[in-house]
Amino acid sequence: xxxxxxxxxxxxxxxxxxxxxxxxxxxxxxxxxxxxxxxxxxxxxxxxxxxxxxxxxxxxxxxxxxxxxxxxxxxxxxxxxxxxxxxxxxxxxxxxxxxxxxxx
Numbered sequence: 001x002x003x004x005x006x007x008x009x010x011x012x013x014x015x016x017x018x019x020x021x022x023x024x025x026x027x028x029x030x031x032x033x034x035x036x037x038x039x040x041x042x043x044x045x046x047x048x049x050x051x052x053x054x055x056x057x058x059x060x061x062x063x064x065x066x067x068x069x070x071x072x073x074x075x076x077x078x079x080x081x082x083x084x085x086x087x088x089x090x091x092x093x094x095x096x097x098x099x100x101x102x103x104x
Contacts, residue, residue, distance in 0.1 A: 004030045006088070006092060008020045009094070010092040010093060011069075013099045014093060015099070017099065018069050018071050019033060019035065019066050019069070019071075019072075020068035021077050021099060022077060023076045023078055024036050024074060024076060025068075027068070028065070031068055032050065032066070032068070033065070033066065034063040034064065034065050035065075035066055035074075036063050038063055040061050040062050041061065043059050043061055046062055046065050047065055049067075050065055050066070081094045
């Protein structure tokens, strides 16, 4: 079974530019992460992008939380994917210079 990062990388290479492949995004799990491009915000504002109004556990102030498929105008991918081992790149579908739907 693929590890979390492999799952995120494969998702990014399948759908193109989104949080899953963004330099600013740090995963919390394979579906949700926080955008470090944004300034820290209050707890309620952190979870708003997830469609939540409140949580049973206070997430505290911090960076905005987004799903891995979220797309915004601040997307950036500067990672050198060719630096990864070929077997890994094959598993995640990273055999081209850009993700599958990068032109969208």
